[in-house]
Structure formats: C-alpha cells, structure tokens
Amino acid sequence: MSLRGTAxxxxxxxRAPQRYxxxxxxxxxxxxxxxxxxxxAGIDRAEVDGLLVHPIGGLPGFVPATVAEFVxxxxxxxxxxxxxxATGAGMVWRAAAAIGAGMCTTCLCLTGTRxxxxxxxxxxxxxxxxxxxxxxxxxPPTRDRSPHAEFDAPYGLIGANVGYALxxxxxxxxxxxxxxxxxxxxxxxxxxxxxxxxxxFHDQPLxxxxxxxxxxxxxxxxxxxxxxxxxxAAALVVTAADRVVxxxxxxxxxxxxxxxxxxxxxxxxxxxxxxGIGVAARAAFSMAGVGPSEIGLASLYDCYTIMVLxxxxxxxxxxxxxxxxxxxxxxxxxAGDFPLNSHGGQLSFGQAGMAGGMSHVTEAVRQIQxxxxxxxxxxxxxxxxxxxxxxxxxxxxxxxGAGR
Amino acid sequence: xxxxxxxPTSELTEPYWDAARRGELVVQRCERCGQRPFPPxxxxxxxxxxxxxxxxxxxxxxxxxxxxxxxPPHPVFAAQLPLVVAIVELEEGPRMVTNLVxxxxxxxxxxxxxxxxxxxxxDADMVLPVFTPTRRPGSTGTA
Numbered sequence: 001m002s003l004r005g006t007a008x009x010x011x012x013x014x015r016a017p018q019r020y021x022x023x024x025x026x027x028x029x030x031x032x033x034x035x036x037x038x039x040x041a042g043i044d045r046a047e048v049d050g051l052l053v054h055p056i057g058g059l060p061g062f063v064p065a066t067v068a069e070f071v072x073x074x075x076x077x078x079x080x081x082x083x084x085x086a087t088g089a090g091m092v093w094r095a096a097a098a099i100g101a102g103m104c105t106t107c108l109c110l111t112g113t114r115x116x117x118x119x120x121x122x123x124x125x126x127x128x129x130x131x132x133x134x135x136x137x138x139x140p141p142t143r144d145r146s147p148h149a150e151f152d153a154p155y156g157l158i159g160a161n162v163g164y165a166l167x168x169x170x171x172x173x174x175x176x177x178x179x180x181x182x183x184x185x186x187x188x189x190x191x192x193x194x195x196x197x198x199x200x201f202h203d204q205p206l207x208x209x210x211x212x213x214x215x216x217x218x219x220x221x222x223x224x225x226x227x228x229x230x231x232x233a234a235a236l237v238v239t240a241a242d243r244v245v246x247x248x249x250x251x252x253x254x255x256x257x258x259x260x261x262x263x264x265x266x267x268x269x270x271x272x273x274x275x276g277i278g279v280a281a282r283a284a285f286s287m288a289g290v291g292p293s294e295i296g297l298a299s300l301y302d303c304y305t306i307m308v309l310x311x312x313x314x315x316x317x318x319x320x321x322x323x324x325x326x327x328x329x330x331x332x333x334x335a336g337d338f339p340l341n342s343h344g345g346q347l348s349f350g351q352a353g354m355a356g357g358m359s360h361v362t363e364a365v366r367q368i369q370x371x372x373x374x375x376x377x378x379x380x381x382x383x384x385x386x387x388x389x390x391x392x393x394x395x396x397x398x399x400x401g402a403g404r
Numbered sequence: 405x406x407x408x409x410x411x412p413t414s415e416l417t418e419p420y421w422d423a424a425r426r427g428e429l430v431v432q433r434c435e436r437c438g439q440r441p442f443p444p445x446x447x448x449x450x451x452x453x454x455x456x457x458x459x460x461x462x463x464x465x466x467x468x469x470x471x472x473x474x475x476p477p478h479p480v481f482a483a484q485l486p487l488v489v490a491i492v493e494l495e496e497g498p499r500m501v502t503n504l505v506x507x508x509x510x511x512x513x514x515x516x517x518x519x520x521x522x523x524x525x526x527d528a529d530m531v532l533p534v535f536t537p538t539r540r541p542g543s544t545g546t547a
Contacts, residue, residue, distance in 0.1 A: 150411040151443045152501045154525070154532055156477040156489045158409070165471035166491060173469070173514035218489075219472040219509075265443070267468075267491045267499040 002287050005404040007096035008244050008251035009365045011041025011237035014358075016198035017230040017350025021114040026056040027070050029112040029233040034071045037235035042248025043106065048237075050098055050107025051075040052091040054354050055082055057113075067110065077104040083261070084389025085301055087111065088234065088358025089396035093257035095238035105240045112233025113353020152265050161226060163266045163391035164304040165218035171306065172220065174272055174321070179220060181324035182305040183211035185340075186225055186347050188332035189302065193344025195334060195375040200230055200350035225305040225347075232352025234362050241404070252368040255290070255382070256399035258283025266391040272310070273320050276395040281315035281386065284397035288382075292316040295399075296380040297367050298338070299360040301388035302345040311386055315397065334375040342367060342375050360385045361398065368400050407480045407526045417444045419458045424531040427522045429463045431498055432456040442498035463520035465494040465535065472509045492518055492535050506536045 013036030021029065030053065038045055053067050064078035077098045083090045088111050095107035156162060171177055190206035193199035206224065214223040244251045260276030260283075263269045270276070285291055292315060300311045309323035317338075318326040330338040343349045343363040346356045364383040366372055381403070387396040413421050423430040431440050436453035440461075447454055470490035476482045477489070488504040504512060505521060517538040522531045 145414045145416075146412060147443045149409070150413065150417060153409045153478070154411045155408075155501050155503050155534075156473060156481050156487050157501045158477040161475075162471055162473055162477050162489045165473070166469040166489070169471055169514065170469035215474070217473070217475050218477075219474070221471075265501065267501045268442075 001100065003093060003096045003100060003257055004255050004287055004289070005241060005253060006100040007238050007240055008253045008404075009092070009236050009400070010239050010244060010247035010249050010251050011037050011043070012235065012362050012365055013037035013040055014198070014234040014355070014362050015112070015232040015352065017200045017232040017352040019115070019200070019230055020117050021231040024114055026058060026112060026114050027067065029114055030056070030067055030110045031071045033112060033233040033235035034108055034110055037108065037237050040249065041237040041239070043237065045072050048073050048106050048108050049075050050077040050095060050104030052079055052081055052095060052107060052109045054087045054111060055080060071108075073108070075104065077107065083387070083394040083396065085303060085357035086387030086389040086394040086396040087354060088361050089385055089387030089398050090259060092236065092238060092254060092361060092398055093259070093396070096254050096257070099238065099240045105243060107238045109236040109238060110233070111235070111355040111358040113231055113355065115229065115231035115353060147265060152267075157266065160303060160391060161218045161221065164306055165221045166266060167272075167310065167392065168220050168304075168306040171272060171310065175324070176321065177309065177324040179212055179222075180208055181328055182225055182309065183208045183222075184327045185302070185305045185308045185332065186211050188327070188336070189341050189345040190348045191333045192342050192375055193348035196344050196349065199344040199348055200228070201344065201348045206348070221304060221306070227303050227346045227351040227356070230350040230352045230356075232350065232355045234352070234355040234358040236358075236361065236365065250369045250402070252365040252400045252402070253404045254398065255401045256284040256286065256288025256397075258287070258397045260395045261393065263393050264390065269392060273314065275310070275314055275392050277311050277314035277386070277388070277392065278316070280395035280397040281384075284384070284399050285316070288399035288401070290382055290399060292384070294382055295384045296339065297342060297364060297377050297383040298340045299364040299383060299385040300341060301357060301360055301386050302341060302347050303351065303388070305347070307388060307392075308340070308345070310392070311388070315384070315386065334372070334377050339377045342372060342377055357387045357389070360387065364398070364400050368402050405524050405526050406484060408532060409478060409480055410525060410528045410530060411532070416446060420444055421530060423458070424522055424533050429461050429520045429533050430458045431461050431494070431496065433459045440496050440498050442500055461494050461496045464538070465492040465518055467504070467512065467514055467516050467518055468493045468499055469514055470504060470512055488512065490535065503534045504536065505534045511537070
C-alpha cells in the first residue's frame, strides 16, 4: 500500500519560538496549538478522531489519554511517537497511514516543549553535579540498562554537540569540506529568517565571518553552527482525501514518506554514505514518484550546519562529497536557485524543543499552501521535508505537493 | 584518576568492567557466527545467537573520528578541558566511544593508530578504558 494522495495537511498552528516560556506547562502549550490548528483548518473538535503526541515532561505515561482529555477529544486512534527530532515528520505519515487504514479520518499531530530559566547551578570544579547520568558510588548493578549512560556518557558523549562534531570531523576526512562552506548554510538560512517575523533571529543579520569568529565549542563546530535551545509548540491537522474539499485552507498533499532507524550510539552508526538519511529519503521520493531535482523547497533538519550538508548529499540533492561545493554555488535563500529552510531553519528560526523538528514540516506545508508571506517560494509545486533524531539515528523524509 | 559520570553497570556487563579493573579490554564474541558486538548484550545482533562469550581483544585500533571539546559536555568534565572524545575502531572490528589521552590535540588525525589505557574513575571502584596514540618504535618524546 502506498500513502500517496491518501491524506493532506489542511491546517497548522505554530508558536513563534521563544528562549523561555512563562508559566505555561507542556500540556498548556499542546492544547493551545491544538485549538489554533483546528481553527486554522476550519474544523470542529468533534471531527478530530486521531491524535499523535510525543513523550512529554511531567507525564511518565498515558500521554495521548491525558492530552485528549485536556483538548476535549475522544480519538479512535491515539499514539506516542518517539523519534527525537524526527518525531514531527514521523507523525505525519503515521496519521496518513491510520487514515488510509480506516482507523481515523482527521488526525491532530501535536508537538511542543516548554523551557524555563534554570536556577544558577554550581559549576565549580570538583562540585558534584546533579545529573541523570551520574550514579551514586554505591550503586549496585542495575537490572535495567542504559547503554548510553554506561558506554557513551562516561567519555563525554552527552548531548548532541560532541556527536555532530564527530560526524563533521569524519566527513572532512572522507571528503573536502571547509569551515566557510559549513558557515554558508547558517548565513543563507539567516537571510530567510530575516524575512520571517516569527524567527527568533529575525532582526539579526549574519555573515560568514560572524560564524567563523564565534567560539569553537567542539572542533570543528562553532557556536553559530549550533542550534540555540528554545521553547514553543506546533500542530498539524491531517485529513482524509475525501474531506479535503471542505477545508478552509488549500491542502498540502502527502505524496511520499520514508523512515529509517539505524542505531542508538553514534559508535554503532552506519558509515557516511550509508546512513538512514538516504534510506528514508529514497523511500519518500520513490513513493511520491518524484526525484530530488523536482523539489522546489528543501526543508531539512538542521540542528547543526553539518546535518544539512549530510542530508543534501545522502538524500540525493547532490553527489557524495559535493555538499560543500553545492552550498557554495547555490543561493539557498527563499528567492534563490535552491530554496532551503525558508523559515530560517532551526538554526535561525529556533529549535523549540520537540516542535523544532516539526518546523521543517510546518514550513513545507505553509509554502505549498502559498502562505509563505514575504518569504514565499514562487511557483512551488513539490516540497521535501526531512526530520532527524538523535545523532543521525532516526530519519523521516516527507514529500508534499500542491496537487494530489 | 579523573572525574566522570559513573557508568551504571548491569550483571550482564560486569565482566567487561572487571576486565578493565585488571587492565584488560574484553569484547563479546558470538559463539554461533563470530560477530563481536559492542556494547555488550544478551543476543547477537547479527544472527540472534544466545551465546555470547567474553574474549580479550588486542587493545589496538584506529581513530574513526574525534573532536576536541572546549566546553564541558557535562559539568563533571569542567576541569578536564580540552576533552578529546573519539570513536575508535578496534582491530577486531567493533567501534567504541572513548577519550584520547596523553596526546596533543593538534597532532590527532583520523586513521591514526591508538592503543588502550586504563583510567580509574574518581570516587568509584571503576576503571575506564581510554586510548592513546601508539608510539612508534624509535620515536622520541614523552607523549
């Protein structure tokens, strides 16, 4: 069974990423964008019979049931998607699959994460840090296991900076890639953010010298090649083909989808050129019956500059080893010859927690719907959105079209 | 000795950590297909075989990738900067996350030969396998 043309996104809502949220809880954020997305689609909550959410802080379980009750839904299909930064994209094809299987007709996909100012924590040398990975000395052997805490964290492979720096080093060893080529991605995306009032860095221009002059956090990655944590929420309404005609907004048809999960620890990842990025992208293009050359907007997960370069070549937008030269020779802005992350990408729009990955999907949908405003990509027919979770561990590719 | 997030061990992985305390690196081997999976586990990811025995490895490998961290990935590393985090590919095949120690970060290269060292963890009866560049015979210097 193919999902092509089974369902379309007909509505969306997105909070502009903020550095911190106030007193809103994760449930408040999710229910807020749920209400806004249903209003955008022009549907009543009684019409929503599917719900996709992700694990959220404060709830050890029963997440779909809790969210459904708070939003006022009684879904016939409800599920948690747990694919890190690929979660939002992973929700969309799951919604379409559930619709195609007759398990629901209209599905809400909700993502969002609050973020509060941390109280100052002691950072002095020798102080015992509090951390989930730091176990007390007398800890007996555990019955359940965390391979990450046992074999990665003791060496400092904690968070994502170190992992993506390891990928950047390996890539530069196998191919040619300069610091300035990586920086070009961040700079062109910033030009897009400068045309997006919702972007967290809307008012700040950026040059290659700015990027290369910023602090090196993990060699070779500079601070301005790394997403800044933010907070926010985003929601999509996915509905069955026969309901699209009644919708208030033009549809963004799901034409193709692909997914790949390959590892947990980066040390166990497939070699470059054989990662799940290409597996997911090829499946999505194959289902859609289009190739990378037909894509008018690439909305690619960009937690780091290197991730965009890896995706460009493994998804087939350029040949292996040529991503650096590709970004150098193309204008990646919304008005350029290869529009990329027209919202600014997470690097410049903001990584609003679990809504960060969803931003690549909401932007592809918005652009296909012709609602891009100042940054609208002209004549857009087909867009590609890519989600990436963990350290290139979880991949989802989606192809959207203005026509079915 | 160095400060670390202390690895939470399990009954299955204790032989790995016991070996490290003796200054040995051991990796499982599937008795059915010969695969050397890492991290340790109950079933072979290659063939599903349920019998994985512990067997020593040479401790020699090459650097698959590395990064020099100038900010601590976790506060516990604050006094150990710059911290070199690496993925090392063992001669026997498996890759593992590790640190490169006793080296000048400027001299590091992908593909360089390294060998295992064993470093006690502060405040814990545990020893962590780490790696250092292999000194070639006849080379000078104290690194």
